[in-house]
Amino acid sequence: MVDGLLQVEGGRPLNGEITVRGAKNLVPKAMVAALLGTTPSVLGNVPLIRDVEVVSGLLTLHGVQVDYDQAAGILHLDPSRVEAAHVADIDAHAGSSRIPILFCGPLLHRLGEAFIPDLGGCRIGDRPIDFHLDILRSFGAVVDKLEAGIRLTAPDGLRGTVIELPYPSVGATEQTLLTAVRADGRTELRGAAVEPEIMDLVDVLQKMGAIISVDTDRTIHIEGVEELAGYRHTALPDRIETASWASAALATGGDVFVHGAHQSHMTTFLNIFRKVGGAFDVRDDGIRFYHPGGDLRSIVVETNVHPGFMTDWQQPLVVALTQADGVSIVHETVYENRFGFTKALCKMGAAIQVYRECLGGTACRFGQRNFYHSAVISGPTPLRGADIVVPDLRGGFSHLIAALAAQGTSRVEGINLIDRGYEHFMSKLGSLDAKVTRLA
Numbered sequence: 001m002v003d004g005l006l007q008v009e010g011g012r013p014l015n016g017e018i019t020v021r022g023a024k025n026l027v028p029k030a031m032v033a034a035l036l037g038t039t040p041s042v043l044g045n046v047p048l049i050r051d052v053e054v055v056s057g058l059l060t061l062h063g064v065q066v067d068y069d070q071a072a073g074i075l076h077l078d079p080s081r082v083e084a085a086h087v088a089d090i091d092a093h094a095g096s097s098r099i100p101i102l103f104c105g106p107l108l109h110r111l112g113e114a115f116i117p118d119l120g121g122c123r124i125g126d127r128p129i130d131f132h133l134d135i136l137r138s139f140g141a142v143v144d145k146l147e148a149g150i151r152l153t154a155p156d157g158l159r160g161t162v163i164e165l166p167y168p169s170v171g172a173t174e175q176t177l178l179t180a181v182r183a184d185g186r187t188e189l190r191g192a193a194v195e196p197e198i199m200d201l202v203d204v205l206q207k208m209g210a211i212i213s214v215d216t217d218r219t220i221h222i223e224g225v226e227e228l229a230g231y232r233h234t235a236l237p238d239r240i241e242t243a244s245w246a247s248a249a250l251a252t253g254g255d256v257f258v259h260g261a262h263q264s265h266m267t268t269f270l271n272i273f274r275k276v277g278g279a280f281d282v283r284d285d286g287i288r289f290y291h292p293g294g295d296l297r298s299i300v301v302e303t304n305v306h307p308g309f310m311t312d313w314q315q316p317l318v319v320a321l322t323q324a325d326g327v328s329i330v331h332e333t334v335y336e337n338r339f340g341f342t343k344a345l346c347k348m349g350a351a352i353q354v355y356r357e358c359l360g361g362t363a364c365r366f367g368q369r370n371f372y373h374s375a376v377i378s379g380p381t382p383l384r385g386a387d388i389v390v391p392d393l394r395g396g397f398s399h400l401i402a403a404l405a406a407q408g409t410s411r412v413e414g415i416n417l418i419d420r421g422y423e424h425f426m427s428k429l430g431s432l433d434a435k436v437t438r439l440a
């Protein structure tokens, strides 16, 4: 059995207010950046999620003193005594996170060596690390593949380089930034990802003393510097969590105010939310998302890198689309295998077909490769409660939304996976008037 079993009495609108804190896809990276400083860093708006715990553990193993005030969301990171960690300890602490790979550049600068265990992360495709290893080699790192993982050394130090990414990968862009800021000389990164979380990491690094410029054509220039200091920064809010609660409000016919949500990071999501028939009011302190009554409308949407519609917004929205009138098409172009979660929705009464073809938009790199990466959703279909198993973080949250929207009782197994990216989601569900009981 997968950890965590939840019983959900569905068919009730989610109503109320919740707060989102810092982005899961920024906070752990900003924590890694602290390794590059000669003085302590302070990070604010830090949520209590599993990925933060994993990175705290890994930093502690490497001699960083980590102090976290959960209630205030303030993290103090003191890297003045960085040291090598034991391979077995790194492996044991890394858990299911992919963040260890981003330790490489900073550790090579600080210690001249780094080790990455076998990486986890959500099962949403192959999720290779070839871009990361090519980047590190291009800076001059020597990569040795061992049975327990990968060992990196930099006998001649790391030098600035020119990198052209085959795809605007978020992690590969972060890898380049975290390595280039202290490499000897200039680095040019072409075809970079420019997600808001990456721009927030650029802000963090600039505060530390880095010199980074971002061109309009996805080229980033970094001038390496000899020393970086600690930073003081407040993490940008989590736009994936925000969109997840927005879709939950829509799918259940509810009304949710998300404190801390920022409009500017979510323009594309808000456009789609409105096209589907959802309503929202933007305030300085957050965004209210609600179902204004009437029928929801079907849409055609394609996931893409920023400023496109995020892949992580896709799964929660698909649940709301099961309640829209007509045929919706969702084309997933970031991950080859991100529709596994729709099986459970079909079991609950949804009408969703997945296809290998690139439907409803431009041809993507998965089109000729046998991946089921387009979904056709016919609605509206009433959902009924069922016993379901959480497949991954975002798919899991979507299962939860489906259970909340469905008539009757559902048992959702494996909800501990959801802790990786949704802070206090059980108490948030409670404050939104959901009827949920944790059985295990």
Ligand code: EPU
Pocket (backbone or CB within 6 Å): 024, 025, 026, 098, 122, 125, 126, 127, 128, 129, 130, 131, 132, 133, 167, 168, 169, 170, 171, 172, 193, 240, 310, 311, 312, 334, 335, 336, 393, 394, 421
């Ligand atoms: N890719 C490669 N080789 C690589 C790296 C990536 O082929 O070495 C491919 C991936 O397989 C994928 C595409 O490039 O098809 C994009 O992957 P990317 O590197 O952008 O993703 P990531 O950095 O591993 C981050 C987030 C994901 C989010 C993606 C896209 C973190 C910790 N994870 O992953 O978040 O979906 O960017 O925005 O920041 C989540 O939050 O649930 C999640 C999966």
